[in-house]
Amino acid sequence: MLLKFTKMHGLGNDFMVIDLVSQHAQLSPKLVRQWSDRHFGIGFDQLLVVEPPTDPEMDFRYRIFNADGSEVEQCGNGARCFARFVIDKRLTQKQEIRVQTAGGPIVLKVRRDGQISVDMGAPRFQPADIPFQAEAEAISYPLEVAGRQLEVMAVSMGNPHCVTLVDDLDNGLVEQLGPLLEQHPRFPKRVNAGFMQIIDAHTVALRVHERGAGETLACGTGACAAAVAGIRLGRLQSPVHVRLPGGTLQIEWAGGNAPVFMTGPATRVFEGQIRV
Numbered sequence: 074m075l076l077k078f079t080k081m082h083g084l085g086n087d088f089m090v091i092d093l094v095s096q097h098a099q100l101s102p103k104l105v106r107q108w109s110d111r112h113f114g115i116g117f118d119q120l121l122v123v124e125p126p127t128d129p130e131m132d133f134r135y136r137i138f139n140a141d142g143s144e145v146e147q148c149g150n151g152a153r154c155f156a157r158f159v160i161d162k163r164l165t166q167k168q169e170i171r172v173q174t175a176g177g178p179i180v181l182k183v184r185r186d187g188q189i190s191v192d193m194g195a196p197r198f199q200p201a202d203i204p205f206q207a208e209a210e211a212i213s214y215p216l217e218v219a220g221r222q223l224e225v226m227a228v229s230m231g232n233p234h235c236v237t238l239v240d241d242l243d244n245g246l247v248e249q250l251g252p253l254l255e256q257h258p259r260f261p262k263r264v265n266a267g268f269m270q271i272i273d274a275h276t277v278a279l280r281v282h283e284r285g286a287g288e289t290l291a292c293g294t295g296a297c298a299a300a301v302a303g304i305r306l307g308r309l310q311s312p313v314h315v316r317l318p319g320g321t322l323q324i325e326w327a328g329g330n331a332p333v334f335m336t337g338p339a340t341r342v343f344e345g346q347i348r349v
């Protein structure tokens with residue numbers, strides 16, 4: 074059987090998107106790893122799957138698989154591509170799309186300028202919700218990595234993030250510490266490791282070593298986590314422009330239990346089909 078897919082990206086964070094509302098496929102971690110291979114497969118950071126919702130309040134169910142085959146809770150750049158996909162494929166007529174994810178419900182809206190805004194829900198800071206091993210909730214935590222004493226902020230955007238403030242994003246720290254943070258034993262479900270340089274109160278530069286995918290050109294939930302962590306620390310103010318290697322996202326957060334809003338582009342690259 075041939076399975077139709079669309080290759081998309083959000084600021085260079087790239088995806089294979091499949092519609093399992095009108096098609097059928099039996100997914101497995103091994104199959105996802107084969108497809109994600111950039112030499113022997115299609116090549117992508119994440120596989121995004123559109124399914125019918127199991128919750129009647131929602132329009133779709135959105136499932137996300139990292140390139141390493143692991144199924145995860147949330148993907149921000151993917152959420153914008155999800156909106157563009159379901160509209161382009163005429164799977165919905167709605168302008169405001171309610172989506173069920175393993176990380177909680179999110180709401181997608183296409184703006185008149187073509188950019189997509191996502192209500193990503195409220196961030197969570199309780200160590201057990203991230204999950205992160207710590208005695209009590211704090212704004213930042215000391216963490217030892219490869220003999221270095223870091224100060225990290227831990228945030229759940231549905232998926233786990235840790236954010237480290239740095240002065241320089243190009244001195245090899247991201248490559249060296251990213252994989253070690255991802256596997257750090259105090260993050261029992263692994264973690265997405267963001268490295269943030271503050272430019273001014275409304276602007277940061279960010280690189281993210283993603284759990285299960287390595288460093289990507291952009292990470293939407295990573296941008297949300299970094300902006301939220303910086304606001305909570307008192308160093309940033311909403312809106313925050315997050316400059317990633319692949320482009321800039323705008324993040325808004327009013328604090329506390331308010332939802333985080335992420336705005337940015339979603340791009341279709343090509344359509345394909347693969348034998349399953």
Ligand SMILES: N[C@@H](CCC[C@H](N)C(=O)O)C(=O)O
Nearest residue numbers: 148149150232284292293294
């Ligand atoms: N690229 C994504 C995040 C994808 C999932 C992440 N690697 C995880 O394991 O949680 C984004 O744009 O948010």
